[in-house]
Amino acid sequence: MTADSPLVRRIEQALDWICSLCILIASVALVVLIATFGWLVFGRYVLNVTPTWVEQLALLLICYIAFLGAAAGVHQDTHIGVTLFRDMLPETAQKALLIFIDFVLAGFGAVMLVAGATLMEFGADTMLPMLNIPESVRTAAITSLGALLVLFAGTRGLLRILTFRDWAPDHSIKDY
Template sequence: MSEPTLLRRVDQALELVRGLCMAIASTALAVLILSFGWLVFGRYVLNATPTWVEQLALLLICYIAFLGAAVGVREDTHIGVTLFRDMVPINARKSLIILVDIGLCIFGATMLIAGITLMRFGWDTRLPMLNIPETFRTLAITSCGGLVMLFSGLRALRRCLSFADWSPEIEFQDV
Protein backbone atom coordinates (compact mmCIF):
# COMPACT_ATOMS: atom_id res chain seq x y z
CA MET A 1 0.00 0.00 0.00
CA SER A 2 1.59 3.29 -1.02
CA GLU A 3 1.79 6.10 1.47
CA PRO A 4 -0.28 9.25 0.84
CA THR A 5 1.74 12.23 -0.44
CA LEU A 6 0.62 14.47 2.44
CA LEU A 7 1.81 11.91 4.98
CA ARG A 8 5.20 11.70 3.24
CA ARG A 9 5.56 15.49 3.24
CA VAL A 10 4.63 15.77 6.90
CA ASP A 11 7.15 13.02 7.65
CA GLN A 12 9.87 14.89 5.74
CA ALA A 13 9.05 18.09 7.65
CA LEU A 14 9.20 16.24 10.96
CA GLU A 15 12.55 14.76 9.93
CA LEU A 16 13.84 18.32 9.53
CA VAL A 17 12.42 19.16 12.96
CA ARG A 18 14.22 16.10 14.36
CA GLY A 19 17.48 17.36 12.89
CA LEU A 20 16.87 20.81 14.37
CA CYS A 21 16.22 19.26 17.78
CA MET A 22 19.48 17.35 17.58
CA ALA A 23 21.34 20.50 16.53
CA ILE A 24 19.89 22.51 19.43
CA ALA A 25 20.58 19.74 21.96
CA SER A 26 24.14 19.30 20.62
CA THR A 27 24.80 23.03 20.76
CA ALA A 28 23.39 23.16 24.30
CA LEU A 29 25.75 20.34 25.28
CA ALA A 30 28.73 22.18 23.81
CA VAL A 31 27.75 25.40 25.62
CA LEU A 32 27.31 23.40 28.84
CA ILE A 33 30.84 21.99 28.53
CA LEU A 34 32.31 25.41 27.72
CA SER A 35 30.50 27.09 30.62
CA PHE A 36 31.81 24.50 33.07
CA GLY A 37 35.28 25.04 31.63
CA TRP A 38 34.83 28.74 32.35
CA LEU A 39 33.60 27.89 35.86
CA VAL A 40 36.74 25.87 36.62
CA PHE A 41 39.00 28.53 35.07
CA GLY A 42 37.27 31.30 36.99
CA ARG A 43 37.36 29.47 40.29
CA TYR A 44 40.93 28.17 40.23
CA VAL A 45 42.79 30.62 38.00
CA LEU A 46 40.98 33.95 38.41
CA ASN A 47 39.79 33.20 41.95
CA ALA A 48 36.39 34.63 40.95
CA THR A 49 33.71 31.97 40.60
CA PRO A 50 31.10 32.81 37.95
CA THR A 51 27.81 32.28 39.78
CA TRP A 52 25.60 32.17 36.69
CA VAL A 53 27.01 28.86 35.43
CA GLU A 54 24.84 26.67 37.67
CA GLN A 55 21.59 28.28 36.51
CA LEU A 56 22.69 28.15 32.86
CA ALA A 57 23.59 24.47 33.31
CA LEU A 58 20.13 23.69 34.72
CA LEU A 59 18.50 25.46 31.78
CA LEU A 60 20.68 23.69 29.20
CA ILE A 61 20.12 20.27 30.80
CA CYS A 62 16.36 20.77 30.36
CA TYR A 63 16.79 21.34 26.62
CA ILE A 64 19.28 18.51 26.18
CA ALA A 65 17.08 16.00 28.02
CA PHE A 66 13.67 16.99 26.65
CA LEU A 67 14.71 17.50 23.04
CA GLY A 68 16.75 14.29 23.20
CA ALA A 69 13.70 12.43 24.51
CA ALA A 70 11.56 13.76 21.67
CA VAL A 71 14.17 12.63 19.14
CA GLY A 72 14.19 9.20 20.82
CA VAL A 73 10.45 8.93 20.24
CA ARG A 74 10.88 9.99 16.61
CA GLU A 75 13.59 7.39 16.03
CA ASP A 76 11.62 4.79 18.02
CA THR A 77 14.54 4.27 20.39
CA HIS A 78 12.70 5.22 23.58
CA ILE A 79 12.76 2.81 26.48
CA GLY A 80 10.10 0.15 26.21
CA VAL A 81 9.29 -3.15 27.87
CA THR A 82 8.84 -5.70 25.09
CA LEU A 83 8.16 -8.80 27.15
CA PHE A 84 4.38 -8.77 26.68
CA ARG A 85 4.62 -7.51 23.10
CA ASP A 86 6.82 -10.41 22.12
CA MET A 87 4.55 -13.00 23.80
CA VAL A 88 1.38 -12.24 21.83
CA PRO A 89 0.46 -13.32 18.26
CA ILE A 90 1.46 -11.08 15.34
CA ASN A 91 -1.88 -9.27 14.83
CA ALA A 92 -2.21 -8.61 18.56
CA ARG A 93 1.41 -7.44 18.55
CA LYS A 94 0.66 -4.98 15.77
CA SER A 95 -2.32 -3.64 17.69
CA LEU A 96 -0.28 -3.39 20.89
CA ILE A 97 2.47 -1.41 19.17
CA ILE A 98 -0.11 0.98 17.72
CA LEU A 99 -1.66 1.37 21.19
CA VAL A 100 1.77 2.25 22.60
CA ASP A 101 2.15 4.94 19.92
CA ILE A 102 -1.31 6.30 20.76
CA GLY A 103 -0.42 6.27 24.46
CA LEU A 104 2.76 8.21 23.72
CA CYS A 105 0.72 10.67 21.67
CA ILE A 106 -1.67 11.22 24.59
CA PHE A 107 1.26 11.59 26.98
CA GLY A 108 2.85 14.17 24.66
CA ALA A 109 -0.42 16.10 24.45
CA THR A 110 -0.64 16.11 28.25
CA MET A 111 2.93 17.42 28.49
CA LEU A 112 2.11 20.10 25.93
CA ILE A 113 -0.97 21.31 27.81
CA ALA A 114 0.77 21.23 31.20
CA GLY A 115 3.81 22.94 29.70
CA ILE A 116 1.70 25.77 28.31
CA THR A 117 0.18 26.23 31.78
CA LEU A 118 3.65 26.34 33.34
CA MET A 119 4.84 28.80 30.71
CA ARG A 120 1.96 31.17 31.49
CA PHE A 121 2.58 30.85 35.20
CA GLY A 122 6.34 31.40 34.95
CA TRP A 123 6.43 34.42 32.67
CA ASP A 124 6.67 36.91 35.56
CA THR A 125 9.22 34.85 37.51
CA ARG A 126 12.89 35.34 36.68
CA LEU A 127 15.59 32.69 36.72
CA PRO A 128 18.21 33.69 39.30
CA MET A 129 21.55 34.90 37.94
CA LEU A 130 20.31 34.78 34.32
CA ASN A 131 17.49 37.30 34.72
CA ILE A 132 15.34 35.69 32.03
CA PRO A 133 11.75 34.47 32.48
CA GLU A 134 11.22 31.02 34.00
CA THR A 135 9.22 30.36 30.84
CA PHE A 136 12.45 29.62 28.99
CA ARG A 137 12.98 26.57 31.19
CA THR A 138 9.43 25.28 30.78
CA LEU A 139 9.57 25.86 27.02
CA ALA A 140 11.70 22.69 26.85
CA ILE A 141 8.89 20.67 28.48
CA THR A 142 6.27 22.20 26.22
CA SER A 143 8.35 21.61 23.08
CA CYS A 144 9.02 18.01 24.05
CA GLY A 145 5.34 17.35 24.64
CA GLY A 146 4.32 18.79 21.29
CA LEU A 147 7.03 16.92 19.45
CA VAL A 148 6.28 13.61 21.17
CA MET A 149 2.63 14.08 20.27
CA LEU A 150 3.47 14.79 16.62
CA PHE A 151 6.12 12.09 16.23
CA SER A 152 4.16 9.26 17.87
CA GLY A 153 0.83 10.37 16.39
CA LEU A 154 2.24 10.27 12.87
CA ARG A 155 3.82 6.88 13.49
CA ALA A 156 0.52 5.50 14.84
CA LEU A 157 -1.32 6.87 11.80
CA ARG A 158 1.24 5.37 9.42
CA ARG A 159 1.02 1.99 11.14
CA CYS A 160 -2.80 2.06 11.07
CA LEU A 161 -2.84 2.87 7.36
CA SER A 162 -0.48 0.01 6.52
CA PHE A 163 -1.69 -2.48 9.15
CA ALA A 164 -1.97 -5.39 6.69
CA ASP A 165 1.46 -4.82 5.08
CA TRP A 166 3.44 -3.92 8.18
CA SER A 167 5.46 -6.47 10.14
CA PRO A 168 6.84 -5.71 13.62
CA GLU A 169 9.44 -8.47 13.19
CA ILE A 170 11.06 -6.64 10.29
CA GLU A 171 10.90 -3.26 12.03
CA PHE A 172 12.32 -4.49 15.34
CA GLN A 173 14.78 -7.14 14.15
CA ASP A 174 17.82 -4.93 14.90
CA VAL A 175 16.58 -3.79 18.30
Protein backbone atom coordinates in the same frame (compact mmCIF):
# COMPACT_ATOMS: atom_id res chain seq x y z
CA MET B 1 -2.66 4.28 1.32
CA THR B 2 0.59 2.37 1.29
CA ALA B 3 3.76 2.82 3.30
CA ASP B 4 5.58 3.75 0.07
CA SER B 5 3.12 6.44 -1.05
CA PRO B 6 4.57 9.90 -1.73
CA LEU B 7 2.45 11.48 1.02
CA VAL B 8 3.70 9.04 3.66
CA ARG B 9 7.30 9.54 2.52
CA ARG B 10 6.94 13.35 2.68
CA ILE B 11 5.44 13.18 6.17
CA GLU B 12 8.24 10.89 7.36
CA GLN B 13 10.87 13.18 5.79
CA ALA B 14 9.36 16.21 7.53
CA LEU B 15 9.36 14.38 10.87
CA ASP B 16 12.95 13.23 10.28
CA TRP B 17 13.93 16.85 9.61
CA ILE B 18 12.26 18.02 12.84
CA CYS B 19 13.99 15.21 14.73
CA SER B 20 17.35 16.23 13.24
CA LEU B 21 16.68 19.81 14.34
CA CYS B 22 15.97 18.58 17.89
CA ILE B 23 19.26 16.67 17.92
CA LEU B 24 21.12 19.69 16.54
CA ILE B 25 19.69 22.03 19.19
CA ALA B 26 20.43 19.52 21.96
CA SER B 27 23.97 19.06 20.64
CA VAL B 28 24.63 22.80 20.54
CA ALA B 29 23.23 23.07 24.08
CA LEU B 30 25.62 20.31 25.19
CA VAL B 31 28.59 22.14 23.65
CA VAL B 32 27.53 25.38 25.37
CA LEU B 33 27.15 23.46 28.65
CA ILE B 34 30.68 22.07 28.37
CA ALA B 35 32.09 25.48 27.44
CA THR B 36 30.40 27.20 30.37
CA PHE B 37 31.78 24.63 32.79
CA GLY B 38 35.20 25.23 31.27
CA TRP B 39 34.68 28.93 32.00
CA LEU B 40 33.58 28.05 35.55
CA VAL B 41 36.79 26.11 36.20
CA PHE B 42 38.94 28.82 34.60
CA GLY B 43 37.19 31.57 36.54
CA ARG B 44 37.36 29.75 39.85
CA TYR B 45 40.94 28.47 39.75
CA VAL B 46 42.76 30.90 37.45
CA LEU B 47 40.96 34.22 37.90
CA ASN B 48 39.82 33.44 41.46
CA VAL B 49 36.36 34.79 40.57
CA THR B 50 33.63 32.17 40.39
CA PRO B 51 30.97 32.89 37.75
CA THR B 52 27.75 32.28 39.68
CA TRP B 53 25.46 32.19 36.65
CA VAL B 54 26.89 28.90 35.33
CA GLU B 55 24.76 26.71 37.62
CA GLN B 56 21.49 28.31 36.51
CA LEU B 57 22.49 28.14 32.84
CA ALA B 58 23.46 24.49 33.28
CA LEU B 59 20.03 23.67 34.74
CA LEU B 60 18.35 25.40 31.82
CA LEU B 61 20.49 23.68 29.20
CA ILE B 62 20.06 20.25 30.77
CA CYS B 63 16.28 20.63 30.51
CA TYR B 64 16.55 21.25 26.77
CA ILE B 65 19.17 18.53 26.21
CA ALA B 66 17.10 15.92 28.05
CA PHE B 67 13.70 16.83 26.64
CA LEU B 68 14.79 17.29 23.03
CA GLY B 69 16.80 14.08 23.27
CA ALA B 70 13.76 12.25 24.63
CA ALA B 71 11.62 13.53 21.75
CA ALA B 72 14.22 12.35 19.23
CA GLY B 73 14.32 8.97 20.99
CA VAL B 74 10.56 8.61 20.64
CA HIS B 75 10.72 9.49 16.95
CA GLN B 76 13.63 7.15 16.24
CA ASP B 77 12.10 4.44 18.43
CA THR B 78 15.30 4.17 20.47
CA HIS B 79 13.72 4.70 23.86
CA ILE B 80 13.80 1.88 26.37
CA GLY B 81 11.08 -0.71 26.02
CA VAL B 82 10.30 -4.22 27.10
CA THR B 83 9.15 -6.19 24.06
CA LEU B 84 9.14 -9.74 25.41
CA PHE B 85 5.37 -10.00 25.86
CA ARG B 86 4.58 -8.00 22.74
CA ASP B 87 6.80 -10.28 20.65
CA MET B 88 4.86 -13.35 21.85
CA LEU B 89 1.60 -11.99 20.39
CA PRO B 90 0.40 -12.67 16.84
CA GLU B 91 1.47 -10.02 14.33
CA THR B 92 -1.95 -8.35 14.10
CA ALA B 93 -2.11 -8.01 17.89
CA GLN B 94 1.45 -6.64 17.92
CA LYS B 95 0.46 -3.99 15.40
CA ALA B 96 -2.62 -3.04 17.42
CA LEU B 97 -0.51 -2.83 20.59
CA LEU B 98 2.07 -0.60 18.89
CA ILE B 99 -0.68 1.73 17.68
CA PHE B 100 -2.14 1.81 21.19
CA ILE B 101 1.30 2.64 22.64
CA ASP B 102 1.75 5.44 20.08
CA PHE B 103 -1.54 7.03 21.12
CA VAL B 104 -0.76 6.62 24.83
CA LEU B 105 2.55 8.43 24.23
CA ALA B 106 0.74 11.12 22.24
CA GLY B 107 -1.82 11.47 25.06
CA PHE B 108 0.98 11.80 27.60
CA GLY B 109 2.55 14.43 25.34
CA ALA B 110 -0.77 16.32 25.18
CA VAL B 111 -0.92 16.40 28.99
CA MET B 112 2.69 17.67 29.09
CA LEU B 113 1.85 20.28 26.46
CA VAL B 114 -1.13 21.64 28.38
CA ALA B 115 0.62 21.49 31.76
CA GLY B 116 3.77 23.03 30.29
CA ALA B 117 1.79 25.87 28.74
CA THR B 118 0.16 26.50 32.12
CA LEU B 119 3.59 26.53 33.79
CA MET B 120 4.92 28.89 31.13
CA GLU B 121 2.06 31.29 31.77
CA PHE B 122 2.53 31.00 35.54
CA GLY B 123 6.28 31.61 35.36
CA ALA B 124 6.25 34.42 32.81
CA ASP B 125 6.67 37.07 35.53
CA THR B 126 9.26 35.17 37.58
CA MET B 127 12.89 35.63 36.60
CA LEU B 128 15.51 32.90 36.76
CA PRO B 129 18.13 33.94 39.30
CA MET B 130 21.46 35.12 37.89
CA LEU B 131 20.24 34.87 34.28
CA ASN B 132 17.46 37.47 34.43
CA ILE B 133 15.27 35.65 31.93
CA PRO B 134 11.70 34.50 32.57
CA GLU B 135 11.15 31.13 34.25
CA SER B 136 8.90 30.29 31.30
CA VAL B 137 12.05 29.84 29.17
CA ARG B 138 12.87 26.77 31.27
CA THR B 139 9.33 25.39 31.20
CA ALA B 140 9.23 25.88 27.43
CA ALA B 141 11.37 22.73 27.29
CA ILE B 142 8.56 20.72 28.89
CA THR B 143 6.01 22.28 26.57
CA SER B 144 8.12 21.57 23.49
CA LEU B 145 8.58 17.93 24.52
CA GLY B 146 4.82 17.59 24.91
CA ALA B 147 4.22 19.07 21.46
CA LEU B 148 6.90 16.87 19.91
CA LEU B 149 5.47 13.74 21.55
CA VAL B 150 2.03 14.56 20.15
CA LEU B 151 3.58 15.18 16.74
CA PHE B 152 5.94 12.19 16.59
CA ALA B 153 3.91 9.50 18.36
CA GLY B 154 0.51 10.71 17.15
CA THR B 155 1.62 10.90 13.53
CA ARG B 156 3.30 7.49 13.74
CA GLY B 157 0.10 6.01 15.19
CA LEU B 158 -1.99 7.56 12.41
CA LEU B 159 0.42 6.37 9.72
CA ARG B 160 0.40 2.88 11.21
CA ILE B 161 -3.39 2.83 11.05
CA LEU B 162 -3.44 4.12 7.46
CA THR B 163 -0.80 1.61 6.32
CA PHE B 164 -1.83 -1.26 8.62
CA ARG B 165 -1.38 -3.98 6.00
CA ASP B 166 2.00 -2.74 4.73
CA TRP B 167 4.20 -2.74 7.81
CA ALA B 168 5.42 -5.34 10.27
CA PRO B 169 6.62 -4.85 13.84
CA ASP B 170 10.40 -4.51 14.06
CA HIS B 171 12.03 -7.29 16.06
CA SER B 172 15.63 -6.30 15.43
CA ILE B 173 17.92 -5.26 18.23
CA LYS B 174 19.25 -1.79 17.53
CA ASP B 175 22.90 -1.08 18.19
CA TYR B 176 23.36 2.62 18.91
